[in-house]
Amino acid sequence: MALEWEQVNVDAADAVALGRWWAEALGWVVLNDSAEEYEIRPREDRLPGLIFTPVPEGKTIKNRLHLDFRPDEQDAEVARLLALGARHADVGQGDQPWVVLVDPEGNEFCVLGPRRS
Incomplete structure (x- = not known):
């Protein structure tokens, strides 16, 4: 199957x-x-x-499932998404190479950094 x-x-x-x-x-x-x-x-x-x-x-709590995106340029993509209405979020991630954002209804998603070789 x-x-x-x-x-x-x-x-x-x-x-x-x-x-x-x-x-x-x-x-x-x-x-x-x-x-x-x-x-x-x-x-x-x-x-x-x-x-x-x-x-x-x-929505009342942190999502149990979220989407991760790996752009060519993390900083530029984060800036573009913020301009569209996304917001930064703290879900307890600490200092990480990814950025946690939320969409206009508060759903978390991550913008990843460059892929490690």
């Missing part, structure tokens, strides 16, 4: 707004822009994607 990773589901207070933010942050395309299910992917025919669904409850 084989499994194909289709998408990551993200609960959101405002699925459309959060989905649009991530589409802009990642440069991904929108496949479905309904308020009940806002889906984005790297390209229309490429997996995995992110799907944002509305939930009534707000």
Whole structure:
């Protein structure tokens, strides 16, 4: 039996707004822009994607799952994401080579430094 990773589901207070933010942050395309299910992917025919669904409850604790991104230039990418509305976060990481940010709804993600050889 084989499994194909289709998408990551993200609960959101405002699925459309959060989905649009991530589409802009990642440069991904929108496949479905309904308020009940806002889906984005790297390209229309490429997996995995992110799907944002509305939930009534707000985020209250640190995510148990988060995304890591490795850009070409960490400082430039962090600055770009902050300009889009991300914020710095302290989840107890201490002094590390990665930067922890949160999206507009408080979901943590990391911007990694250069890959070690």
